[in-house]
Amino acid sequence: MVENDNPIASRSVKTATIRDVARRAGVGVGTVSRVINNNPQVSEETRQRVLQVINSLGYVPNPIARKLSTGRTLTIAVIVPFFTRPSFNERLRGIESFLASSDYDLVIYNVETVERRDVCMQEIPRKDRFDGVIIMSLSPRDDDLPYLQRANIPLVLVDANHPSLASLHRVIVDDIAGGYQATRHLIELGHTRIGYVSDYLETPFNFTSSRFRLEGYKQALHEAGIPFCQDYHQQGEHGRAESYSMAMKLLSLPDFPTAIFAASDTQAMGVLQAANELGLRVPYDLSVIGYDDIEIAEYLGLTTVRQLLYESGRRGVELLLNIVDHINLEPVCEVLPTQLIVRKTTALAR
Amino acid sequence: MVENDNPIASRSVKTATIRDVARRAGVGVGTVSRVINNNPQVSEETRQRVLQVINSLGYVPNPIARKLSTGRTLTIAVIVPFFTRPSFNERLRGIESFLASSDYDLVIYNVETVERRDVCMQEIPRKDRFDGVIIMSLSPRDDDLPYLQRANIPLVLVDANHPSLASLHRVIVDDIAGGYQATRHLIELGHTRIGYVSDYLETPFNFTSSRFRLEGYKQALHEAGIPFCQDYHQQGEHGRAESYSMAMKLLSLPDFPTAIFAASDTQAMGVLQAANELGLRVPYDLSVIGYDDIEIAEYLGLTTVRQLLYESGRRGVELLLNIVDHINLEPVCEVLPTQLIVRKTTALAR
DNA sequence: CTGTTAGCGCCTTCAT
């Protein structure tokens, strides 16, 4: 009957505050605050009366005010590069999924340019904005460290590693081992001319995975007495198309490789494409192994090195929330395992 | 005057507040606030002095306090289902990218269960937590509407449509037209036995795209005088594996289809897989068309219906921020076009 | 048990 359904009018309707509740319930704001926060020291009777009013008023505490008052923001930030890339995406999902079952909100900073990287590294970890920060797949550079440490905020690195990061909590995967595993598999199949297609080793984003995997690759070669051949390593921008080009180069070599290790499944797809283009049958003429085991890998029957993407995110936040609650934890470094998944793109060398 | 400026305190972890700056600069907090907010009514001299102190103290205004005081949260929430699915992911990227160039933060609620869907629909759009909300690819049900309207917060639907949603701002794609386009393409190639593989038409998430595309599919058939055959429409959970099974059923029919329209590229991949398994050559024995034009589509040479994924997100936030600034906009409904992308999985019927 | 009060850090009149 009253025109409260009018959108214009309801727009101006101020939402109830704790004070309104207190007044209507005939109690002090302190009491209302207590029932909101499930403080046991409230008589059942009073509690019911307050609850009653809260309900009838449709009152919900203002989270901002609460944050200011308590000093906790109940918000976690994650800095992630290229979050649409399947592997990063899956890590992100691990984080989100864990947070979904908590009271924390998740704000995401997607990094696709170096400028943004720098801004994020330096400004996000400021205290009083987030209770904690996760930096994913971006290894801080030495000149970022001062910012991170000064900020003095709970911080966890996921998939980011570097000797000078030892003082920071992190969840990583042993990419050296992974690179070794992949190469070793190829060697065991009898391959000796083994290519490696990767991201640029040095990037302004400071991605490290291609570097470490290269190291594992070299180790395996060395161990098998196969000399490392510079020509067999191609580096370029991340992406299928770029990887395709690199594979083309590799396969045009006079003594072209009989097997190629790609630093990611996405890149492996580019290699597959090149092989196909050149009429090379996989795995008979060319063995291909990827890295990550993203969803599409199974579809393609791609042999790959699986890493626990989802799990890394999940463990990362778990650790982070732990730190939030027990400020003075010793730096933790959790290493997640990799696993060789043999499918149909690798075979015995002929 | 010497009281609070003790060295111990300043060495402590507590970050500087506006008051510290004011004291050290010998001005009132009001003045500091003005320079922070670029209020022109401050003498250049004073401004410089304050800036100086701000710098030397490494002072940064506390965003929470500012939010409480101004009533603006500078935060946008987006509710998105299964954000790892390539199409949703790409929409999300459009949103993120636009926000990155603004002062707004982005908090993400990923919905993978019905319970979470309901919680999000009802609790997120509460005023005073976010300045605006985007609901993506989840069409509110009629019983959600009261919550959305009562919340009375700037709200934009992206890729969500429904007659009863006419009062809400939205950026949509004409899925009927898209479904029509795909089917029409197949018909023009001479196909008459055309299968349609889709999500369940009725889902607790209230996804609508498969429904609308079915409608377009029917329209095209009808227009060509081809009777709609219930057996040719398979519905199931979203996903490649499920789609694979559906395609298997379709292709085992006595009078099996010579062409299949899949409601998404992901599902088209399942169809491709089934065809491959059955020794059917695409496109000679079977034409396949997808929907979305996600990145992998090009790699697969998949014919598909492209929709402006990234753009939809971008337009969505743009609209949202517009609403935030000009509260009383008439409900806007922006329709994004679809485009037929012919590649290598469709061919003339034999 | 419960009411009162003093902040949390900032913005915004209101005088000056």
Added chain:
DNA sequence: ATGAAGGCGCTAACAG
């Protein structure tokens, strides 16, 4: 142009 003071909505310490 600038300082002082009130308030945003809530929590928590302190008296009763």
